[in-house]
Amino acid sequence: MTAADYINWSDLGRPVTALWRSANGAPAPKRVEPVDDTITADAAYRLASQGVAMLWNGDFQNARQILTALEHRTRPRPDHTERSTADLFYRYRQNRSHRARILGLLLVPLAVGNTIGLRRAPDVHAATVAAYGSITEASVVSLHEVLGTIGAHQWRTKGIPVAALNANIYPHYGTFFPVRSEYVDLVASAPLAAPQLAFDIGTGTGVLAAVLATRGVPHVVATDIESRAVASARETVSLLKLDGQVEVQLTSLFPEGKADLIVCNPPWIPATAHSLLDAAVYDPGSRMLKGFLAGVLDHLEPNGEVWLVLSDFAELVGLRSRGDLLNVIDAAGLRVIGALEAPARHSRARDTNDPLHAVRANEVTSLWRLCAS
Structure with a gap:
């Protein structure tokens, strides 16, 4: 680190x-x-x-x-x-x-x-x-x-309020702070079929794993490749008294076994990260996105569902087209069964002094519901 x-x-x-x-x-x-x-x-x-x-x-x-x-x-x-x-x-x-x-x-x-x-x-x-x-x-x-x-x-001392959890969380240094609520709210509101086991891949602060647990998923396994994120997620789970439902593992992408529901909110911009802290936002060559989609079927139960939560920022700035994304989904043996969308509500979308204001104001975060083709 x-x-x-x-x-x-x-x-x-x-x-x-x-x-x-x-x-x-x-x-x-x-x-x-x-x-x-x-x-x-x-x-x-x-x-x-x-x-x-x-x-x-x-x-x-x-x-x-x-x-x-x-x-x-x-x-x-x-x-x-x-x-x-x-x-x-x-x-x-x-x-x-x-x-x-x-x-x-x-x-x-x-x-x-x-x-x-x-x-x-x-x-x-x-x-x-x-x-x-x-x-x-x-x-x-x-x-x-x-x-x-x-x-x-x-x-960290003040805490960050998460409306979907009706609680504050206290991220560790070096983890992505969930000040953008769109992706959290999408996971909190998407139709949930009663999965017995869910995976949260790239959990960060553990906020999405916690949301799934509070929605009634009996067992959630959250993973991250960064030890700071794992420590932060474990603290989040403990503070919310969800230790009995959520397990946090330090690993690359998937844990062992198969789940009924697999959720991932990968970095959304396919460009080089200039610092370690940028890694939560920038995904060079869409490596994490492609790696997740290519391997997810090996860890998905029959009739299971994949939730891919992704901003369209990369599409708006010409780094990836919608067709590119759909082609990667199709090549992974997956098909889209539905999508939920949330417009940008974060503060940068309202900052007219930002040179990318027009992009941020039109940004949409989507929760893509996927299943095996």
Whole structure:
């Protein structure tokens, strides 16, 4: 889960080495220079643009101001050129990648005991333990990533309300937060035939497995390939007192055996993930989608049903056509017996400043009901 390497720099002519940490899989920077409160935002941007990482030795809040200035400098400029949706998406991804690279080059020290030894630094112990584990060796981390761990920890502490469960859940760092309710509501409302056993493939926080259990499925096996997701799902199940119904396994795709109902909400954009946290959204070459569909019949009971929950975002930006999806379903020996749809209700669909606003506003999430051909 955590990328680790050593980075080196010179401090007053003295060589210094520290452990590089990134919970998001960012590679260790090759060039590092110590900086302090005297650096200007323009100078910081020039260094970052040259690929030079800056290890902050000044006041923590001043570092945040420099980071904010870098964020302003990496915002996409207004572009009134008429472009295709595919080109808009490509430029959006290109800017996101550039922005992440620049912002990730402002670094802070993370000391033994998960503290940041800078003036006016906040208490980051709980947030960084969740992301990196207990720090037992002097380390260096990206300030932008640290602030992300703080935000994630605040979400976890507060909890995320899930209307379909009439409860809050508390996702672990690194799992996809179910702030988009469309896919959850579809699973909560789809016709359910009384399955005795259901599989939830790629469970994440375990929210869909919990929904199935609360709908009366006696036994649900939820799987995920990420250990952070498995830990988060097990906690969700325990908090909702569904331990007797839901079993969570660390495995790739399918557990052993066959089920009456198999549910999967795979990453919905067939493009390369630029970070570990992107893996819940981006599925390069539709590998998970295709792998799930190709193997699902081997794990489905006769007369069983498959629920594939998928956004049409990829279709709207030209990365996959509806025909492509139906062809993959057909090639897997499956046929469509019904579909439920939910329009986008998440906040980004209402953000008119988003360059992809028109796409997000028209996005539809579908629950495809499939069975053997």
